[in-house]
Amino acid sequence: xxxxxxxxxxxxxxxxxxxxxxxxxxxxxxxxxxxxxxxxxxxxxxxxxxxxxxxxxxxxxxxxxxxxxxxxxxxxxxxxxxxxxxxxxxxxxxxxxxxxxxxxxxxxxxxxxxxxxxxxxxxxxxxxxxxxxxxxxxxxxxxxxxxxxxxxxxxxxxxxxxxxxxxxxxxxxxxxxxxxxxxxxxxxxxxxxxxxxxxxxxxxxxxxxxxx
Numbered sequence: 001x002x003x004x005x006x007x008x009x010x011x012x013x014x015x016x017x018x019x020x021x022x023x024x025x026x027x028x029x030x031x032x033x034x035x036x037x038x039x040x041x042x043x044x045x046x047x048x049x050x051x052x053x054x055x056x057x058x059x060x061x062x063x064x065x066x067x068x069x070x071x072x073x074x075x076x077x078x079x080x081x082x083x084x085x086x087x088x089x090x091x092x093x094x095x096x097x098x099x100x101x102x103x104x105x106x107x108x109x110x111x112x113x114x115x116x117x118x119x120x121x122x123x124x125x126x127x128x129x130x131x132x133x134x135x136x137x138x139x140x141x142x143x144x145x146x147x148x149x150x151x152x153x154x155x156x157x158x159x160x161x162x163x164x165x166x167x168x169x170x171x172x173x174x175x176x177x178x179x180x181x182x183x184x185x186x187x188x189x190x191x192x193x194x195x196x197x198x199x200x201x202x203x204x205x206x207x208x209x210x211x212x
Contacts, residue, residue, distance in 0.1 A: 003029045004199040005211050006127070007036065009060045009070040014155040019069070021179050022188040026196060031211050036064060049074060049086060049124035050136065057128035065130055065208035067199055073123040073183060075157045077105070077145060079112045088157070098156050102149065106160065109145060117145040121161065121170075121183040125191050127198065131205035135198045139186025143170075154178070 006028050008019050016032040023030065033039045042059045044052040049072040057070035074088040084091040084105070092100035109117060120142045127135045141163070149159035151171025158170035163181065170178060179185050199206075 002212075003027050004196070004203065005029045005031065005066055005206070005209050006199070007060065007064055007066040007068045007209075007211065008032045009042075009056050009068050012155065015071075018175075018179065018182075018184060019188070021175065022185060023192065023195075026192060028196075028199075029211075031066075033060075036210060039063065044072065044086075044089075046072075047086070049122060049138070050126070052086060053124045053126040054128070054134060054136070057126040057134065058132065061128040061130045064210050065206060066211055067127060067129050067202065067206050067209075069125060069127045071123055071125045071184065071187070073121065075105075075119060075121055075161070077109070077117070077119040079109065079116050079118075102157055102160060105145070105157065106147070109147075114144070114147070119143055119145050119161065121157075123183040123187045125184075125187045127191070127195065129199075129202040129205045130208070131202060133198070133202050133205070135191065135194060137187045137190035139183045139188075139190065141181060141183040141186065 008016055010016055011033045020030055040063055042056045046052040052072035053070045057068045061068040074085045076082045076085050092104040120140050122140045124138045144162045146160045146162050150169045151159050154171040161170045
């Protein structure tokens with residue numbers, strides 16, 4: 001019996017590597033949207049992470065014919081009343097411009113003292129099948145926003161997100177460590193408990209997967 005295929009709804013190589021490591025010991029064949037050109041753009045206009053992740057996963061599952069994993073993740077800063085939140089990827093106005101997003105965040109927080117720069121990363125994962133079935137998991141990780149970026153690994157807001165237990169940013173932490181403590185890792189830990197049984201239960205709905 002062939003391994004079930006799971007399409008990860010991202011073209012971000014850093015995010016795909018992270019998911020590949022988090023799910024590496026499961027009997028799965030993973031692919032990203034980079035392996036399946038021509039995917040339609042899916043607007044993330046929902047009011048919640050769950051709404052965005054569900055819409056994206058379902059839209060791309062129906063387009064691809066494959067079981068699809070989508071996430072919506074965001075940075076929530078307490079001094080900004082939870083912003084940028086669901087708008088994290090386009091905080092500076094342009095989708096996925098990580099440098100601009102980070103620069104705007106530091107500008108907005110410029111007058112905020114270190115003790116008031118508490119924040120968290122939050123993630124919702126949704127796996128959807130073309131028949132409309134979905135599986136959801138979520139996770140979060142508490143931290144603090146630094147005044148100056150540190151580290152060269154990671155992506156997005158990682159260089160300014162300090163993880164207090166290690167006194168390191170997510171851009172300084174070794175990938176193996178990050179994959180145990182990050183918001184995405186926590187969500188994956190919840191998802192993986194039911195993922196294989198979910199995929200097998202809906203395998204008939206994915207017989208038209210474009211990746212097979």
